[in-house]
Amino acid sequence: MSSPKTLVDDVAASEPILDIRDVTLQYTAGHLSILATYKVSAQVFEADRFVLLGPSGCGKSSLLKSIGGFHKPSEGEIRLRGRKVTEPGPDRMMVFQEFDQLLPWKTVVQNVTFPLMESGKVRTRKEAEERARHYLEKVNLTKFADNYPHMLSGGMKQRVAIARGMAMEPDILLMDEPFAALDALTRVKMQDELLELWDDTHFTVLFVTHSIAEAIKIGNRILLLSPHPGQVKAELNGLCRADAAGPKGKALERDIHDMLFADKASEEIRHHG
Numbered sequence: 531m532s533s534p535k536t537l538v539d540d541v542a543a544s545e546p547i548l549d550i551r552d553v554t555l556q557y558t559a560g561h562l563s564i565l566a567t568y569k570v571s572a573q574v575f576e577a578d579r580f581v582l583l584g585p586s587g588c589g590k591s592s593l594l595k596s597i598g599g600f601h602k603p604s605e606g607e608i609r610l611r612g613r614k615v616t617e618p619g620p621d622r623m624m625v626f627q628e629f630d631q632l633l634p635w636k637t638v639v640q641n642v643t644f645p646l647m648e649s650g651k652v653r654t655r656k657e658a659e660e661r662a663r664h665y666l667e668k669v670n671l672t673k674f675a676d677n678y679p680h681m682l683s684g685g686m687k688q689r690v691a692i693a694r695g696m697a698m699e700p701d702i703l704l705m706d707e708p709f710a711a712l713d714a715l716t717r718v719k720m721q722d723e724l725l726e727l728w729d730d731t732h733f734t735v736l737f738v739t740h741s742i743a744e745a746i747k748i749g750n751r752i753l754l755l756s757p758h759p760g761q762v763k764a765e766l767n768g769l770c771r772a773d774a775a776g777p778k779g780k781a782l783e784r785d786i787h788d789m790l791f792a793d794k795a796s797e798e799i800r801h802h803g
């Protein structure tokens with residue numbers, strides 16, 4: 531009789547969509563060289579809700595920019611479906627924290643159709659419009675399709691950005707603290723909506739946050755990065771959504787907090803000891 535399959539077997543059996551291999555990211559400012567991440571490795575698989583979690587300045591945004599093709603690693607490489615990432619492309623769509631990521635002179639639906647037409651993802655304007663309206667419906671914005679961005683709340687603008695990203699049907703959606711600038715209630719609502727959207731379409735998403743609670747709520751996997759320069763501290767797999775809001779979620783939150791700040795605590799002990 532064969533032994534039961536484990537999560538590890540499943541992960542090993544499938545090819546990763548995104549393969550981050552020993553990625554070191556560096557900036558140069560004058561004579562100064564700033565290390566943002568050091569030898570970070572991770573693999574993201576189809577339909578993962580993969581969260582990059584770490585304190586401010588640990589290089590989360592830098593890593594996302596590098597995956598987006600905007601920043602070349604000084605060491606290591608990033609592969610998307612086996613191809614080395616060297617430049618931006620429509621196979622990786624980004625959603626940022628800022629509310630000004632929409633084109634203010636275009637309506638909501640035009641903001642979604644614009645990259646579809648520009649990238650040649652669809653052939654006709656009609657096809658682009660149909661696809662845009664389909665995704666706007668998914669984020670509950672049908673009624674606002676013909677409004678301009680300045681007529682929308684922050685949460686609604688983020689929904690448009692999500693619809694725009696999803697309409698491109700990318701290999702992976704890259705989200706850089708997309709809800710961080712929202713008020714607490716809207717943030718919770720948007721997290722719930724994102725999960726509902728995932729239940730509906732099972733898209734692959736890489737989600738950056740520095741909120742432990744948000745990471746636990748959103749992710750089925752979490753990559754924990756150490757403070758600056760970001761290095762992999764731990765990888766948490768097989769997280770269960772049903773546990774996130776209960777006592778198991780709270781215990782995990784405490785464990786993650788301890789893991790993230792263990793170095794700081796031991797440093798403080800060294801300093802004061």
Ligand SMILES: Nc1ncnc2c1ncn2[C@@H]1O[C@H](COP(=O)(O)OP(=O)(O)OP(=O)(O)O)[C@@H](O)[C@H]1O
Pocket residue numbers: 557558559564565566584585586587588589590591592593740758
């Ligand atoms: N364009 C840049 N030029 C020089 N240094 C930069 C640049 N962008 C980021 N850095 C530095 O790289 C390090 C990582 O920054 P990054 O913004 O990637 O971190 P982060 O984890 O996303 O932080 P936060 O959560 O605050 O957004 C920081 O020390 C930052 O000062």
